[in-house]
Amino acid sequence: MASVLGLLEAKEPAAREAVERAREEVARIAAVLEEAERVLERLVIARKAVVEVLAEPAGQAVDVVEDKPVAAAVTGSPVPRQSGQLARAVLAPDYQRIISVLETxxxxxxxxxxxxxxxxxxxxxxxxxxxxxxxxxxxxxxxxGWITGHQSGEFSAVTP
Known part of the structure; x- marks a missing residue:
């Protein structure tokens, strides 16, 4: 009987470790799910806002918005299309550094x-x-359009 208990006790640490790994995986998946839900919520809000704007009568007066200086981007900001008129400051710092390295x-x-x-x-x-x-x-x-990507997987600065 003692050998059976010994076998069970020997297997218990491995089972505890498997449970802990599973808990860590559940926590990671929960974080991924939470982020996906936030993205979905933002998309739903954006869609509703667009539907509301498009539902307004075409002749309705629109408030004129004055041009304001563009604030510098922060980490996590989306990358806008380069139209030749945008300053590099609209890019997040990581993207600005990549362009600087390519220019150097x-x-x-x-x-x-x-x-x-x-x-x-x-x-x-x-x-x-x-x-x-x-x-x-x-x-x-x-x-x-901020830099040039090549077929070879290499990148280069855009030539003016």
């Missing part, structure tokens, strides 16, 4: 830069997660 590299004669070298120049740890983060930001900048 271009001035040094290196027109095309890989994401790994961008991460290195930005002072980030050169690990896949950081490199992919930089690549994602650079692709977003390229898609919106």
């Amino acid at each position: 590299e271009a001035a040094a004669g290196r027109d095309k830069v890989r994401a790994k070298n961008l991460a290195l120049a930005l002072g980030l740890e050169v690990v896949p997660a950081k490199i992919e983060g930089v690549r994602s930001r650079a692709k977003r900048l390229a898609e919106r």
Whole structure:
């Protein structure tokens, strides 16, 4: 009988560890779900606002909004399309730094830069997660006209 109890006691720590890992995974998934719910809520509010605006009669007077200086972006701000009239200050600091590195590299004669070298120049740890983060930001900048993305997966500053 003692050997059966011994076997059960031996298996108990592994079971406790599995339960703890599962709890951690549930907490992580709950955080992901919470963020997804926030995004959904913002989208629903935006859709309702657009529907309300579109439902207004076409001849209704619209208040004129005075031009105000553009505030500097903060981390997490969306990347606007570059129309040639936007200042770099509308971009979040991480995006501004990527453009600065590309301009510095271009001035040094290196027109095309890989994401790994961008991460290195930005002072980030050169690990896949950081490199992919930089690549994602650079692709977003390229898609919106702030930098040039090349077929080879390299990026360069936009030439004026």
